[in-house]
Amino acid sequence: MKKFGEFILKYKIVLIILIIVFTVISFRYVPRLQLDDDETTWFSSDDPILIAYNELQDTFIGSDFVIVAYESTDILSEPEITYLAFLTEKLENVPHVTDVSSLTTVEDIVGTEEGMEIKPLIEKTPATEAEFSSLQKRIDLNPFYRGNLISNDAGTIGIVLEVDLAEEDEKSTSELSRETASSLREILHGESEKTGRTYYLGGSIITDAEIDEMMEKDISLFFPLAMVLTALVLLVLFRNITSIIFPILTVFLALTWTLAFKGMVNSPITPVSTTLFALITIIGIADSVHLISHYRIELPLKKDKKKALLEAYQRAGKPCLFTSITTSIGFGSLIISDIPAIRSLGFFAGFGIMSAFILSMILVPLGLLLTKSKPKTVEPIERKGNSSGLFAWIGAFNLKHPKSILITGLLVVIIMGVGITRIRVEPSMLEYLKKKTLLRQDAEFLDERLSGISSIEVVIHGDEESLKEPAVLKDIESLQELVESHPNIPVSYSIVTFVKLINRALHSDNPDYYRIPETREAVAQSLLLYEMSGGSELEDYATLNYDTFRVSMRTRQMKQEERRKLIEDIAAFAEQNLGQFKVDITGFDHLVHKVTERITVTQIQSLGLAFLVILVLMFMMLGLRGGLLSMVPNIFPIVIVLGLMGYAGFHLNIATAIIASIAIGIVVDDTIHYFTHFKHEFQEAGERKAAMLNALHKVGPALCFTSLILVLGYIIFLLSETRILMDFGILSSIAVITALVGDLFIGSTLLVKFNVFRK
Known part of the structure; x- marks a missing residue:
């Protein structure tokens, strides 16, 4: 050099x-540069998972939705209904919103003497006890209302906004999401100021927009703070x-x-690349x-x-x-x-x-x-040979207790290695966020009071003749019954829901007829009458020519294992009962499932690749024996960090999945500097103990200060708005500290004990 x-x-x-x-x-x-946190952040454009998701959005405009909710003590009173109608109309002006559904706008399929009628659920505010009772009955009879537009305890109102984020020439999907979320927040803030109500927002669009804002805050904090802390350490070190x-x-x-x-x-800035x-x-x-x-x-x-x-x-x-x-x-x-x-x-x-x-x-x-x-021409600490310094003490300790150091290191590795088996994948996307964040609090409220903010979607492709068959519709009904038995699937919707509502209406709203008609002709006749009566909401679940159906399953936050089992059950059912059709499983929760699966694969593959390539480089630099020995103190911090993840409950997520592969690249730095200096000192002194002591004195302070800079830099991540980056900062700091300990004690002891370099 x-x-x-x-x-x-x-x-x-x-x-x-x-x-x-x-x-x-x-x-x-x-x-x-642009901030971006949409589906393309996690999936390549040619990924079949993303293609299926995009096809869902292109086919069914209402598949992207936002939920607005607020609490009320008397939801069906005249003032509350009047306010709901006012707010619903106001939300129709939000950018990229194509439709707004609430109790005041949703259609109701009602039986009449002539057949059926499509009319608003609430045409006027109930004035009598009979009218009030009738409205409550209509709400209870329709699965689209209860748990979706009004909570089961009638204490929370839900408003569902259908959103179309078709990319424009000059704006990305993320920018469109931010426009929608910003407009919504502005409107609801104004309403909160006027009425004193608290509003809750949820949906993938809101999540994307809020995370973009968090990224902007993190970026504005991370860089200047890292610069200031680094400058302070350099000032202390060099003056x-x-x-x-x-x-x-x-x-x-x-x-x-x-x-x-x-x-x-x-290449956009993503939640991960803010680091x-x-x-x-x-x-x-x-x-x-x-x-x-x-x-x-x-x-x-x-x-x-x-x-x-x-x-x-x-x-x-x-x-x-x-x-x-x-x-x-x-x-x-x-x-x-x-x-x-x-x-x-x-x-x-x-x-x-x-x-x-x-x-x-x-x-x-x-x-x-x-x-x-x-610079001052005073001999720096690295050249001082007195034995009172920290590094002289470390050297003396290594020489006095080599067996204790190595046995202790081995026991730590074994104990922490057991902890690796306890690592679990992050249970939900909400837990990527700190508990205090508004986004997480809103989502938890909507999960508890309504039907959740996400969905798994099943799209069935066929032809008009086959999909209208009662037997096929009954299979779809069975699929809905299967998923609704899951505790985190409160409700599901499909064309079957409409067919049963229409059939009941055609039989004077007799509850016994809330079922699928027995013949294909009866099904076709029901759908035709619905269209002729002015019904329009069916288009969210079936294409105009009835060759593609959508089954939408609203989901609450759930553990990855629960989500995996649910999706496997759906896939198995589709293969067994709908094998004659092309069936796609998609939806935002399905995307979360696939990303989570790939996180685990990333952890294993990237760590293996990094380890092998770095090992080859260590062979090239330190020789075969030196290269093998150098990896021992580097395995030590990796095992400790991964074991700590298992014992302390740090879940595997989009940030912690990269800890091991990044850590091995960083922690090996101290090893290279120390082993290189030891080799040089050994070739000069010809004695391993002296080489170890001299190397500690000369390179030890620099290793400590660079480690200090790294630890302070990683601690910055504790200030992030997201919990995953906070976890990343904690675990990376521990990796750096334990790597330094491993090199100063374990690496030094091994170099004295084993003759790996020639004089």
């Missing part, structure tokens, strides 16, 4: 110009303005280049710390800045290169994930970290050369 340093110093002007050019170009593309400005400048430019690259290829702002800052600074530390060691000895820098390149350049590569590999292993958001994070984090390495190797040394004030 000395020649690399000579090259940089020789062509410094050209390199600075290139950096300026790249940065100027980058500033053109950063504004193109020199140059040693603060230029490292900060490198990570700022690395982040700018990374964001520009994302903007250039139209880039802090990750590149705290990880990218490590190379600068090691380079400056070695420069400060060599300057008093060389008495010349250039010679000191070249020696720093020689001693720190190669370890910094390999640590940047291994960290990038840890992130890069995520590109094998089937989840675009995780795949994108892996690629761009790797790009940012390598950019930070290149920039630190150029800008930091040039900054040290150009500064007029020299």
